[in-house]
Amino acid sequence: MSRRLISSYFTMPPLGNVNVLESTHDARPTLNKRGVNLNPFHYLTLPLKNNWATVAPKLSNYRSFINIVAILLSGISLLTLLEQRNWKPPRWPWANDGRNNPLPNVFHPNQVETVDSLAEKKLLEVLEEMQKGTDKDQDYGLEEENVREAQEQVVDDAEQEGRQSEY
DSSP: OOHHHHHHHHHOOOOSSEEEEEEESGGGEOOTTTOOOOOOHHHSSSHHHHTTTHHHHHHHHHHHHHHHHHHHHHHHHHHHHHHHHOOOOOOOOOOSSSSSSOOOOOOHHHHSHHHHHHHHHHHHHHHHHHHHHHOOGGOOOOHHHHHHHHHHHHHHHHHHHHHHHHH
């Protein structure tokens, strides 16, 4: 034996307190000194483990029956799917029909308008408020003609900026 194998043999940790009986499925690890298994499913499944010779054939018959039922139900579901779609198969996800990235069917109000049109609306609102303020207080010295000229100037500036951003 090589040195490496011998050294690993002597440095292995102990296996612990495990009682191994004659068959491999009856290995019952004891977790305390009294030998009580603390796994709750251990004691629930003991009747199945002790009578496995009678339980195994029944389980295999059950599995074969369930397998046939599953195949029949899946075939029926396939037929109903095809019937609902007028006997056309479903669309493949990798189809090149242009429906892989559809446009959203709901648009937010901000998506319909451009940034320039929103800015123009805000400026017109501000100018209207300024006009209302001049109607109430004549101290500002702005007349209706000056307000109209200012509004037209703002609209012209916004249109020129929109034209320059298009290029």
